[in-house]
Amino acid sequence: MAKIEMYATASCPYCVRARTLLQRKGVSYDEYLVDADPSLRPTMVSRANGRTSVPQIFIDDRHIGGYDDMAALDLEGGLDKLLGLNT
Template structure:
């Protein structure tokens, strides 16, 4: 299975949606809460090439982007292979 890392906040509705999508697929992920650990925000911004919004989602070394990008991959049938589910 792929290594999934998400940079999130507790209150972001798109973060909640990303968690729900991955949970529904039974995918384990590392959830780095930049509201609880603000010192991790520069790390997120560097990995996400300057993006400051949350969530920022990574599958292995691939920067997926935010929830809309994750959902689009799912609709297109490209998410499961990236996650190692197919």
């Protein structure tokens, strides 16, 4: 099972979309809420190569990007492979 991490805020629309996509895939993920704990934000920005928007998503420590990046990867057929799904 891939290790999936998402930095997010509780209610941002792109975070909601990212949660929905990951839930639709049936995978579990660790979520770090940077609005609840702002001390997480510098780590997010560093790991995301300077990107400051939420969400920022990582699969097995590989930076995927935001929701749009993850959705594009899904459309290309690459997301399931990274998630370890056999479809």
